[in-house]
Amino acid sequence: MTPLKRFFNLLQLDKRDVYQIIFYAAFAGLVNLSLPLGIQAIINFIQSGQLSVSWIVLVVLVTIGVGFGGVLTILQLRIVENLQQRIFVRSSFEFAYRMPLIKFKEMYSEYAPEKANRFFDTLMVQKGTAKLLLDFCTAFLQVGLGIILLVLYHSFFMVIGLLFIVILYIIFKFSYRDGLETSLNESKFKYKVAAWLQEIARNRESFRKKGAFEYALNRNDGYVTEYVNYREKHFQVMKKQYIQLTVFKVIVTAALLSIGGFLVIHHQMNIGQFVAAEIVIVLLINSVEKIIFGLESFYDVLTSVEKIGQVTDMDIACIPQTSDKTEKGINIETESINYHYPDHTKKSLKNINLKISQGEKIILTGTNGAGKSTLLQLLSGLLEPESGAMYVTDNYMNRLNEDTYRAQTGSYLQGDTLFAGTIRENIIFGNDKLNSDDLKWALDNVGLTPYIKTFENGLDNQIHPGGRELSASDVQKILLARSIVGKPNILFLEDPVDKMDEITSSKIVDFLLSEENDWTVIVTSKNDIWKNKCSRMITIDDGKIINDIKL
DSSP states (O other), X not given: OXXXXXXXXXXXXXXXXXXXXXXXXXXXXXXXXXXXXXXXXXXXXXXXXXXXXXXXXXXXXXXXXXXXXXXXXXXXXXXXXHHHHHXXXXXXXXXXXXXTXXXXXXXXXXXXXXXHGGGGHHHHHHHHHXXXXXXXXXXXXXXXXXXXXXXXXOTHHHHHHHHHHHHHHHHHHTTHHHHHHHHHXXXXXXXXXXXXXXXXXXXXXXXXXHHHHHHHHHHHHHHHHHHHXXXXXXXXXXXXXXXXXXXXXXXXXXXXXXXXXXXXXXXSSOHHHHHHHHHHHHHHHHHHHHHHHHHHHHHHHHHHHHHHHHHHTSOBOOOOOOOOOOSSOOEEEEEEEEEOXXXXXXXXXXXXXXXXXXXXXXXXXXXXXXXXXXXXXXXXXXXXXXXXXXXXXXXXXXXXXXXXXXXXXXXXXXXXXXXXXXXXXXXXXXXXXXXHHHHHHHHXXXXXXXXXXXXXXXXXXXXXXXXXXXXXXXXXXXXXXXXXXTOOSEEEEESTTTXXXXXXXXXXXXXXXXXXXXXXEEEEOSOXXXXXXXSEEEEEETTEXXXXXXX
């Protein structure tokens, strides 16, 4: 989809408001262009040297017209403000809705926070759209109506009117592609600079050493240099447009003064008509100037909707639906599953056939890169198999859909982290169905209760993104509490206690693998404590299951 098409689709969502703005712009254009007619009539009365009621009425009408034009502008501003607010709200929810649902393969080679930065282009869309609707609509309508009015004065002015149209077409036709391309490239490196600054901020301690510090500056210099280069190319496009506009203004002004004066001298126009025509020409030139200067905003808006579109075009999973946890257990069966990561030719999983029953405690083992984490993510539903099938049923052989399955699961995977909010919010995600007893049960069994008591606000203590003010072991405990607080039927765990001391990790492993908890546990870890206490061990090598034994 082209950027221009994206912009039109955006306007389609609020087409009623757009039509109102165009209507008010047309009305305002008529009012503005009626002023020269009033001024012409006033000049004719003044030339007659007589004071009359008609002269006073005209002065009053012209004054009222100026005020009425201001009222129309205020009405336009109100509609545009409503439009800007809706664009912001709609965009924020679009990002909040899509970000969790974007499929793994779409975000595999991307950095999610950097993609989320595209939201800031919403601000440009807000301001740019407002400017385009207000200035462009008024300017284009004034040009059209002004040309019609000029033709009524003399046929010569039709030539000037056609010249207006031709110059606008030429400027837009021969600069649109270059202007948009340079704007897109400029924006590309703008985001690269922002993403790199985020990386520096995220790894501040790492970049404090001399070599790393210089590397950070040099890499930033490379991105900034590219940004400035494309910014300069974009400016050259705009400068070319401004030069064309200046030449056009000179030609039109010379033509008006010379030929218009000639027509007055030869009595083909009176002085009132000449002054009125001059005012109309000035309005038209100003309108064309608004359009040309507004092209900068036009390119910015198209670039912004394209950047936002790079996120909204990504494939997303099904919308999560409310689904209650079943008490009938979960059985998983995979049939000849294969999987490979995007941009990789080698398969990470090859012909995986598994049967997992409710209550099993399974450890996945294997060398680094064998496919353990991939299999864990696939079983948890984060990845979709390239080929083969996975069947999830309850104990009565009823097939479970994706949402029902997710309602049964709890997970602690390496990509999981804490977000800015309270400890309570990080564990229950605002789920009002979880009672205090379940929360206390989870906290007690991961060893968090004594730690929570050290905070004045307890569970309502605020933590920073990633929990950077907490110890690594406490972060793990909170994430574990998050995974078990809903008492799921199945747990997917990836090195869940590797940051904890031996005594603490042993207690938590005992709890997770206890027969009192009938949940299924599937865990990957190099810690031998899991091997000694799990009931089943599956060994993977080169993406294949090479051993599956009961312990």
